Amino acid sequence: MSADEVPNALGMLHAIANGQDWTTAGLPGGNTIAVCHDIRTYYEEAALELVDGPLPGGRAMEDWFFDRTEAGATVLAARAAIRDSGGKFPIWFYMTPGQR
Known part of the structure; x- marks a missing residue:
């Protein structure tokens, strides 16, 4: 997922959080784990530039x-x-670190 796709992916996750079926939400690649890791990486890399x-x-x-x-x-x-x-379980659990 490119940096330009992050806002759209977050919109899809927002829709899922508000009741849309995750299997039809249109997540890039259809992979919840990869999408969430890409979003988190994008934010963490941006934050490191500000430190x-x-x-x-x-x-x-x-x-x-x-x-x-x-x-x-x-x-x-x-x-x-x-x-x-x-x-x-694997679809949702690994979207974040386990202790979350």
Whole structure:
């Protein structure tokens, strides 16, 4: 997924979080895991460009993404919606790190 596709992919995840069937949402490649990892990578790379001073610690970027951005909240909400709709474990669980 290219950087230009990130906003559209987030829109699809938002739709899933709000009730759209994830199997018909049109996610790029149809792969929930790859889409979520690409979105997170995009945000983390952009954030690293903004860091002034020492680089963040181990899980600081992950915490920032999931706890402080709308994109992270959208990924978590879509993950919960897929889980709650009966999606198979590997489809939703690996959309985020396991402890999420």
